[in-house]
Amino acid sequence: MKLSLKAVRFVIEALENYQKDHDRRLADEELSEDAVSDLTNDRLYLEAIKKDFEAYRDQLAQHRESVSVDV
Numbered sequence: 789m790k791l792s793l794k795a796v797r798f799v800i801e802a803l804e805n806y807q808k809d810h811d812r813r814l815a816d817e818e819l820s821e822d823a824v825s826d827l828t829n830d831r832l833y834l835e836a837i838k839k840d841f842e843a844y845r846d847q848l849a850q851h852r853e854s855v856s857v858d859v
Contacts, residue, residue, distance in 0.1 A: 793852065796845045803838040807831055 791799070810831040814824060 791844075793845065793848045796841055796848065800838060800841050800845065803834055803841065807834050807838070810834065 810827050813819070814827050814831070819827070
């Protein structure tokens with residue numbers, strides 16, 4: 789799948805907002821241990837996905853810069 793730089797930025801921002809939502813939910817002291825475990829695992833997975841998109845964003849930006857320099 790190929791995404792534009794703008795689309796990748798939107799995805800990263802959405803992932804960051806979703807992580808904040810997980811943080812908010814994790815602050816609930818009434819959560820069961822299972823719920824805390826699930827939310828923590830999901831948050832770690834979100835972080836990994838976000839890092840992949842950040843790496844993709846950086847590649848797109850670098851490619852864009854090298855094309856600009858070549859022109």
